[in-house]
Amino acid sequence: MTVHLRAISGAVAAFLLTSMPVLAQDFRLGVAAEPTSMDPHFHNLSPNNQVMRHIFEPLVFMDETQKIGPGLATSWKVIDDTTWEFKLKPGVKFHDGSDFGVDDVIATMKRAPDVPKSPASFGSYIRGKTFEKVDDLTFRVKTPGPEPLMLNHLAQIWIISRKNAAMTTEDYNAGKAAIGTGPYRFSEYVAGDRVVLTRNDSYWGEKPTWGKVTIRPVKSDPTRVAALLSGDLDAIEAVPSADAQRLKADSRLTVASALSNRVIYFHLDRHREDSPFIKGKDGAAIKNPLNDLKVRTALSKALNRTAIVERIMENEAQPASQFVPDSYPGTSKALKPVPYDLEGAKKLLAEAGLSNGFKVTIHGPNGRYTNDAKILEAAGQMWSRLGLDVAVEAIPAANFFSRASTGGANGTPEFSLFLVGWSAGTGEPSDSVKALVTTYNREKGTGSANRGRYSNPKVDELLLTAIRTVDDAKRNALLAEATEIAIKDVAIIPIHYPLNTWAAKKGFSIKPRSDEYTLAMSFKKD
Amino acid sequence: MFAFILRRAGQGLLVIAVMVVLVFFGVNVVGDPVWILVSPDMTQDQIAEVARSLGLDRPIQEQFFLFVGGILQGELGRSFVHGTPAIGLILERMPATLELALVALMLAIVVGIPLGLYAGLYPDSAPARGIMAVSILGFSLPTFWVGLMLIMVFSVMLGWLPATGRGPVGHFLGIPTSLVSWQGWVHILLPAINLALLKISLVIRLARAGAREAVLQDYVKFARAKGLGRGRIVGVHILKNIMIPIVTILGLEFGSLVAFSVVTETIFSWPGMGRLLLEAIQRLDRPVIVAYVIVVVCLFVVINLMVDIIYSLLDPRVRLSEAAT
Numbered sequence: 001m002t003v004h005l006r007a008i009s010g011a012v013a014a015f016l017l018t019s020m021p022v023l024a025q026d027f028r029l030g031v032a033a034e035p036t037s038m039d040p041h042f043h044n045l046s047p048n049n050q051v052m053r054h055i056f057e058p059l060v061f062m063d064e065t066q067k068i069g070p071g072l073a074t075s076w077k078v079i080d081d082t083t084w085e086f087k088l089k090p091g092v093k094f095h096d097g098s099d100f101g102v103d104d105v106i107a108t109m110k111r112a113p114d115v116p117k118s119p120a121s122f123g124s125y126i127r128g129k130t131f132e133k134v135d136d137l138t139f140r141v142k143t144p145g146p147e148p149l150m151l152n153h154l155a156q157i158w159i160i161s162r163k164n165a166a167m168t169t170e171d172y173n174a175g176k177a178a179i180g181t182g183p184y185r186f187s188e189y190v191a192g193d194r195v196v197l198t199r200n201d202s203y204w205g206e207k208p209t210w211g212k213v214t215i216r217p218v219k220s221d222p223t224r225v226a227a228l229l230s231g232d233l234d235a236i237e238a239v240p241s242a243d244a245q246r247l248k249a250d251s252r253l254t255v256a257s258a259l260s261n262r263v264i265y266f267h268l269d270r271h272r273e274d275s276p277f278i279k280g281k282d283g284a285a286i287k288n289p290l291n292d293l294k295v296r297t298a299l300s301k302a303l304n305r306t307a308i309v310e311r312i313m314e315n316e317a318q319p320a321s322q323f324v325p326d327s328y329p330g331t332s333k334a335l336k337p338v339p340y341d342l343e344g345a346k347k348l349l350a351e352a353g354l355s356n357g358f359k360v361t362i363h364g365p366n367g368r369y370t371n372d373a374k375i376l377e378a379a380g381q382m383w384s385r386l387g388l389d390v391a392v393e394a395i396p397a398a399n400f401f402s403r404a405s406t407g408g409a410n411g412t413p414e415f416s417l418f419l420v421g422w423s424a425g426t427g428e429p430s431d432s433v434k435a436l437v438t439t440y441n442r443e444k445g446t447g448s449a450n451r452g453r454y455s456n457p458k459v460d461e462l463l464l465t466a467i468r469t470v471d472d473a474k475r476n477a478l479l480a481e482a483t484e485i486a487i488k489d490v491a492i493i494p495i496h497y498p499l500n501t502w503a504a505k506k507g508f509s510i511k512p513r514s515d516e517y518t519l520a521m522s523f524k525k526d
Numbered sequence: 527m528f529a530f531i532l533r534r535a536g537q538g539l540l541v542i543a544v545m546v547v548l549v550f551f552g553v554n555v556v557g558d559p560v561w562i563l564v565s566p567d568m569t570q571d572q573i574a575e576v577a578r579s580l581g582l583d584r585p586i587q588e589q590f591f592l593f594v595g596g597i598l599q600g601e602l603g604r605s606f607v608h609g610t611p612a613i614g615l616i617l618e619r620m621p622a623t624l625e626l627a628l629v630a631l632m633l634a635i636v637v638g639i640p641l642g643l644y645a646g647l648y649p650d651s652a653p654a655r656g657i658m659a660v661s662i663l664g665f666s667l668p669t670f671w672v673g674l675m676l677i678m679v680f681s682v683m684l685g686w687l688p689a690t691g692r693g694p695v696g697h698f699l700g701i702p703t704s705l706v707s708w709q710g711w712v713h714i715l716l717p718a719i720n721l722a723l724l725k726i727s728l729v730i731r732l733a734r735a736g737a738r739e740a741v742l743q744d745y746v747k748f749a750r751a752k753g754l755g756r757g758r759i760v761g762v763h764i765l766k767n768i769m770i771p772i773v774t775i776l777g778l779e780f781g782s783l784v785a786f787s788v789v790t791e792t793i794f795s796w797p798g799m800g801r802l803l804l805e806a807i808q809r810l811d812r813p814v815i816v817a818y819v820i821v822v823v824c825l826f827v828v829i830n831l832m833v834d835i836i837y838s839l840l841d842p843r844v845r846l847s848e849a850a851t
Contacts, residue, residue: 193797445569
C-alpha cells in the first residue's frame, strides 16, 4: 500500500470512527458461542456460565487451573462424614445494595434445580444435599452419604438474591432479576448481539479493571480473528488452530493458551458380539474384535498421536494418556501417551488371529470439537496402514450424539468405533471415570455416557469407593488406580488434550483458564 | 380485490400447513434434541427428566398433535434451547434482518438499474462491457468468500468499516432500527453490500435486456419522432416499461434476501433471524425452526401480494383478478 493511500484511509477511518469514542476502560470481548439465557440456573452450559461468572458468584471459586479457593464462603469444615459447615464472607452486598447472607444461599439452592423447561439444570450438583441455616453467616450442608466433591459442586452454582428466587427466566433475560454479587453488573442483553456489563464499584474483592465490558458472540472463526485484527474487538476466545501460529507472530497481538480439561478419545463397542459396523474383509459377519485386548491395544499403538497434534492440531494440543491431563489431582503419573508403533500393532493383530485385518466404519461428529472430522480421517488412514479396511463417517453433531447414545437396536448406542470428547468440569477425573467407563446402570446413575458399555467390576468398585472417600489423598489414589486399570484395558483410546487459545491486542495480559471460560477478569491492561 | 386477497391468504395457509408437517417430522428424523441440550455429565435419570419436561419422551405423533393443539390456541411452542416462546425469539431478531435486506434491496436498485440501463443503451461501449464482466463475477463468486474478502480489505487492511455486529439501535416510527444513526450505517454497509452483490448483478442483467428490447419498440421510435428529449424517453418511457419484470423479480428476491441471509449474517455476526435459524438447526431446536418456517411463508405470501398490486399500478393492462389465475 502506498503512503498516499494510507493517508487517505487514515483520514477516512478517523472520520468514520469519530462518533464512536472508545474509552480506555472499555473492553470488547468476542466469544465463539452465544449464551442461551441470562438466567443463571436455566442452562448449565459453558457459554452461559462464563457470562454468568461476571455477574454472579459461587460459594467457592475455581482459579484458572480449577484449584478450589474461598469465594463467597470464606471457610468450611467437615463436621462428620455427612455434614459440612460453611462460613460466609461478611459485608458482601448485591448489586442492588442488599446484604448477602445465608438466606440467599438457601433460596438459590431451592431455585437452581427446578427452573421450568431447563434443558440442562444444576440439579445434579444440589440434589440430595440439605441446606440448614445456623446463623446469618453460617450454614450446614447434610448429605445422605459422604460427599467428597462438595466443594467442586458448590463451585458451579451461581448465587442469586433471595428476592429474585421467584423470578422467571424471562425476568432474568430482561435484566430485571440479573442481580448478583459479582465484579460486573448486568447492563444490557441483546439476544444474538451482545451482553453489556458495567463495573461494580462496590465489589468486595479485587477492584475490577474495566469500566464497561461488551461480550459479543462472533461464531464464524475467520470473522472473529478479523474483528480482532481490525480493532472491533479487544480480545477473542477460541483462536482457530489454523491461525494460532500466525497470530503469535503478529507484533500487534498477544496470544496465550492453556491445556484444557477436555480429552478427545475413541470409544469402542464392548456390548455386542457382532458389532454393526465391523465385518470381515469379505463382508461376512465376524465376532466383535474389539472385545480382544490385543486388538484394542493394536488400535491404540497404530495411532500416531504426535502426528495428529503437530499436523492437524498445529501444536494446539498435547498427546493424551488418560481422562484428564496429569497436572490435575486424581490422575495417574505412571500413564504416558501410547507411543506410535505400527510394527508392534501389526504383531498384536496377528496374535489375535486377525493378520488379514477387518472392515470397520468409524464415526465422529463434524464441527463439535476442533478439527474433529480431520482427526477422524487421519485415524482412518493410520488404521488402514495397520491393514484394516476403514470407512470414515463424520456426522453433524445434531445427529451424531443421538445416534451415538441411543441410535442402535432397543435404544442402545449405535456405533462400533467412534470419536468423542469429554471435559472434566469438576477439575478432577471422578466424573469422567464414572460417566465413561463404569458399568451402564440407570438406577445407580453410573456409566451415563458409557457409549461403549465397557464394564469392569474392579473399576466400578474403585470409583464408587473413591466418590465416597472424603480424604483427598486417599480419593486421588483410588481415582488414579481406577484410571490406570481402565486405560491399560483400553476402555477408551485417548487421542489428545486440546489447548484453548485466547488472543488480545498488544498491551493486554491474558491469564488463560483450563476450564475454557473466557472472563473479562482474565484480561489486564499492562 | 378483496376476494383476491382472501384467496391468496387461503393459499398461504395451505402452504403453511404442508410446510409445518414436513419440517416437524423432518427435524425429528435428524436426531433427538435431548442429546444436544443436556450437559454431558448428567445421569440417565436426569436426561430422561429433561426429555419428559420438554415433552420429547412421547411418541412423535403425540408431540405433533400437542403442537397443533398449541397452534390453535395461538401458542407456537417454546424454544428448547432458550425456554422462551419461539415466535418471540424470531420477532425480536426480525427488524435486524429486515433492515439488512431493505438496504441490500435499495443498493440493488440504486446501483443496478442505472448501470443496467447504461449497458442496455450503449451495449458496445467499453464501460458497458466492463459492467457486464463485473456482473458475471457478482453472479459467480460465493457469498461467504466475498464477505470474508470485504472484511479483509475494508476492516483489516484499510480499517474503514467495522467487521462485525450491528450499530446502536434507535427507534423510527416505533420500529427499532439501527438506520437512524451514522454508526448504524457504518455497520450495515459491508453486510448489505455482500448480500446485495448477487442482486445487483441480477438487476443489471434484467435492466440491460429490457432496455435493449425497449429501444427497438415502436413507442420509443414514435416518441423520438415526436421530438421528445432523450432524458424523457429513457427516464419515463423506457424505464417504466423495463420496471415491470424488475419489480416482479425484486419482490421475490426480497423474500429470499430476508429468508436466506443466513450466510451473510453468520459471517458478519449480524444479530438477525438467519443466524437464529442456523443455530436452531444445529441444536435441533424444533419449535424455533417450525416458527421460522411459518414466519417466512407468511412473508412470501405478503410480498407476492404486494408485488401483484405494484405490478397492476405499473401496468394498467393487468387486473388483479387475472394475476391471480
